[in-house]
Amino acid sequence: MNAAVPPSGPSPSIAGKRRAGLRERLSARSLDALLLTSLPNIRYMTGFTGSNALAVITRRGGLFVSDSRYRLQSAAEVKGLKRVIGSAGLLEDAAAARALARCRNAGFEADSLTYAQYRSLKKLFPRVAFRPVTGLVEDMALVKDRDEIAAIAGAARVADSVFRDVLKAIRAGATELDIAAEITWLTRRRGGDADAFDVIVASGPNGALPHARPGARKIRTGDFVIMDFGAVVQGYCSDLTRTVCVGAAPRAMRKAYDAVLEAHAAALRAAHGDMPARALDAAARGVLRRRGFGRYFTHSLGHGLGLRVHERPRVSPASGETLRTGSVITIEPGVYIPGKGGVRIEDDVLLEGGGCRLLTASPRQLILL
Amino acid sequence: MNAAVPPSGPSPSIAGKRRAGLRERLSARSLDALLLTSLPNIRYMTGFTGSNALAVITRRGGLFVSDSRYRLQSAAEVKGLKRVIGSAGLLEDAAAARALARCRNAGFEADSLTYAQYRSLKKLFPRVAFRPVTGLVEDMALVKDRDEIAAIAGAARVADSVFRDVLKAIRAGATELDIAAEITWLTRRRGGDADAFDVIVASGPNGALPHARPGARKIRTGDFVIMDFGAVVQGYCSDLTRTVCVGAAPRAMRKAYDAVLEAHAAALRAAHGDMPARALDAAARGVLRRRGFGRYFTHSLGHGLGLRVHERPRVSPASGETLRTGSVITIEPGVYIPGKGGVRIEDDVLLEGGGCRLLTASPRQLILL
Numbered sequence: 001m002n003a004a005v006p007p008s009g010p011s012p013s014i015a016g017k018r019r020a021g022l023r024e025r026l027s028a029r030s031l032d033a034l035l036l037t038s039l040p041n042i043r044y045m046t047g048f049t050g051s052n053a054l055a056v057i058t059r060r061g062g063l064f065v066s067d068s069r070y071r072l073q074s075a076a077e078v079k080g081l082k083r084v085i086g087s088a089g090l091l092e093d094a095a096a097a098r099a100l101a102r103c104r105n106a107g108f109e110a111d112s113l114t115y116a117q118y119r120s121l122k123k124l125f126p127r128v129a130f131r132p133v134t135g136l137v138e139d140m141a142l143v144k145d146r147d148e149i150a151a152i153a154g155a156a157r158v159a160d161s162v163f164r165d166v167l168k169a170i171r172a173g174a175t176e177l178d179i180a181a182e183i184t185w186l187t188r189r190r191g192g193d194a195d196a197f198d199v200i201v202a203s204g205p206n207g208a209l210p211h212a213r214p215g216a217r218k219i220r221t222g223d224f225v226i227m228d229f230g231a232v233v234q235g236y237c238s239d240l241t242r243t244v245c246v247g248a249a250p251r252a253m254r255k256a257y258d259a260v261l262e263a264h265a266a267a268l269r270a271a272h273g274d275m276p277a278r279a280l281d282a283a284a285r286g287v288l289r290r291r292g293f294g295r296y297f298t299h300s301l302g303h304g305l306g307l308r309v310h311e312r313p314r315v316s317p318a319s320g321e322t323l324r325t326g327s328v329i330t331i332e333p334g335v336y337i338p339g340k341g342g343v344r345i346e347d348d349v350l351l352e353g354g355g356c357r358l359l360t361a362s363p364r365q366l367i368l369l
Numbered sequence: 370m371n372a373a374v375p376p377s378g379p380s381p382s383i384a385g386k387r388r389a390g391l392r393e394r395l396s397a398r399s400l401d402a403l404l405l406t407s408l409p410n411i412r413y414m415t416g417f418t419g420s421n422a423l424a425v426i427t428r429r430g431g432l433f434v435s436d437s438r439y440r441l442q443s444a445a446e447v448k449g450l451k452r453v454i455g456s457a458g459l460l461e462d463a464a465a466a467r468a469l470a471r472c473r474n475a476g477f478e479a480d481s482l483t484y485a486q487y488r489s490l491k492k493l494f495p496r497v498a499f500r501p502v503t504g505l506v507e508d509m510a511l512v513k514d515r516d517e518i519a520a521i522a523g524a525a526r527v528a529d530s531v532f533r534d535v536l537k538a539i540r541a542g543a544t545e546l547d548i549a550a551e552i553t554w555l556t557r558r559r560g561g562d563a564d565a566f567d568v569i570v571a572s573g574p575n576g577a578l579p580h581a582r583p584g585a586r587k588i589r590t591g592d593f594v595i596m597d598f599g600a601v602v603q604g605y606c607s608d609l610t611r612t613v614c615v616g617a618a619p620r621a622m623r624k625a626y627d628a629v630l631e632a633h634a635a636a637l638r639a640a641h642g643d644m645p646a647r648a649l650d651a652a653a654r655g656v657l658r659r660r661g662f663g664r665y666f667t668h669s670l671g672h673g674l675g676l677r678v679h680e681r682p683r684v685s686p687a688s689g690e691t692l693r694t695g696s697v698i699t700i701e702p703g704v705y706i707p708g709k710g711g712v713r714i715e716d717d718v719l720l721e722g723g724g725c726r727l728l729t730a731s732p733r734q735l736i737l738l
Binding site: 014049050051056068069070071073088108111112113114115116119132134177180181182184185188189193194198208209210211212213219298299318338 | 418419420437438439441442457477479480481482484485487488501503509549550551553554557558562563577578579580581584597639667669687707
């Protein structure tokens with residue numbers, strides 16, 4: 001395995017164990033096979049880290065299909081599955097390799113397979129009865145193992161280190177794009193393989209857009225600056241937000257900051273495994289409501305974190321999920337005041353039996369620059 | 370429109386004209402409406418640049434749906450369509466807004482809509498007959514208008530400027546990740562909104578993997594180093610590859626370089642609108658074959674470039690497409706010798722009636738550092 005193929009997938013034995021777990025679930029659903037088309041799920045079950053593949057996991061074996069660009073890489077990453085490198089298209093190549101021979105009932109990923117692929121599937125495998133499957137692999141991935149937690153914790157440390165160092169670049173006159181470029185550069189320098197998502201830097205009134213993109217706006221004295229970014233380490237994501245102030249803080253924004261900080265602390269105190277996700281959301285939302293900022297908290301409290309930067313569980317008022325011990329989630333209350341600005345404080349936590357463990361460790365007190 | 374919402378979508382009048390063109394095509398297919406779920410196509414038809422939306426274009430009007438994160442941004446970007454900001458889910462919100470009232474036949478994007486969404490669609494709109502549609506918007510987007518060409522040319526200039534400046538960072542001892550971080554940082558600094566895709570830096574034997582990711586490998590004297598990267602400007606992508614050599618070039622790799630350069634030149638001479646895509650591929654492939662490198666050119670010659678970094682037309686031996694005047698494509702012959710290394714030279718060209726116009730302008734002669 002050379003440097004271009006970092007050992008960033010699960011080790012073969014871990015992927016093998018996951019496939020064994022998946023086979024038990026297939027058996028319980030009377031499925032002979034599952035066709036995997038979602039790339040994060042393929043990575044979880046095979047170790048493959050490229051951008052074009054499918055996998056078929058059968059009761060006893062399975063098949064991995066990719067194209068010629070990934071011949072060497074997939075040989076290094078995917079163990080214990082028959083490998084096919086083709087050029088006719090993934091489904092066509094799988095059919096040519098008799099991927100579902102002796103399978104009568106096969107599941108497919110209903111949230112990933114497109115309608116056009118579904119039609120091809122029916123045509124290419126006329127003897128197989130296909131059943132849509134939702135959330136099967138995602139459900140297994142909810143509870144992280146030790147290696148996964150270590151990877152997310154590593155990605156969180158990168159984000160913390162980036163935050164500490166980017167503070168030097170934040171001053172009146174710097175543009176949002178300057179700071180975003182610095183964050184991306186630092187993320188690579190501190191050991192991140194990539195940004196986990198497009199960096200958000202939103203200053204002054206732009207902070208009122210929760211998903212603002214960094215622009216040419218120059219930071220002014222008195223601005224609150226929201227930075228939301230994360231690193232990828234061994235495929236796993238971190239997600240960190242801090243809001244700092246350049247110069248003296250305007251009183252209204254200072255009040256918003258204190259309310260968000262208190263909501264964040266309330267959520268940290270409340271969080272543990274085996275609780276309703278919406279109860280955790282309510283712990284933070286209640287604080288903001290009591291402080292008069294309820295209507296300015298316009299998104300969910302958090303989301304699961306793993307191979308995807310947004311995954312289950314969803315931590316929102318409408319969530320019907322129960323949080324699991326071993327899940328990693330974000331806690332990110334925010335306040336967005338149109339025309340004025342915004343505040344968001346976000347950390348990544350591992351849910352444990354009696355509480356939660358912070359994976360990000362950047363200071364949460366308001367930093368005045 | 371503030372700095373956080375850059376004017377990066379098509380201007381309302383352009384999006385409006387595109388929708389008028391789409392309506393003619395709907396009419397020709399006896400469709401009352403088209404449901405758009407592909408984000409690049411939504412951007413093309415509405416101007417919206419965010420990450421969660423759907424659009425319905427009807428014969429006379431249409432509807433745009435997103436969520437509360439994009440309330441302000443979509444108001445700034447989307448003109449001439451009814452806007453709905455909901456929270457129940459895009460399809461559910463569209464149904465609640467009676468998106469397909471008075472529509473009997475509606476198309477949907479078969480390559481984008483998932484099976485699960487298709488099931489929801491049938492349930493939410495029981496009176497509508499749905500028909501899968503493939504490539505309708507993509508076909509309109511094949512020929513670029515003046516603003517689109519200007520945006521791609523701008524993205525190409527950013528890539529050229531990044532290449533010129535990153536050369537200073539390439540030396541024995543630098544890691545692939547160092548150089549990748551530098552490329553990403555320079556891309557932002559030179560005016561790119563983002564990388565068009567994950568930067569590839571592959572040195573020495575890693576160059577034999579066409580889609581290698583940058584790793585911790587340190588560059589050594591005598592290495593060929595492939596750099597493949599691009600910028601996004603106003604949503605449009607550039608895609609540039611250059612291969613340089615650190616120290617003296619090993620003879621075998623030098624021969625490979627010369628062959629790739631000659632293949633690239635042959636393709637540049639051959640390229641024009643209104644020719645079979647596979648004839649262009651053959652122009653380059655023939656050179657490599659005659660030079661004895663045919664079996665080491667393992668991918669297609671090129672691909673279309675636009676809002677997507679990979680889009681139609683596909684320029685490959687198997688392509689059945691005819692190249693159109695006004696399309697922008699990449700020309701990227703390469704040679705990959707397992708265990709030794711690789712060479713790829715890639716430029717972006719606009720196809721014209723009698724030839725092609727280079728949008729990227731970096732030197733193609735072998736640079737020895």
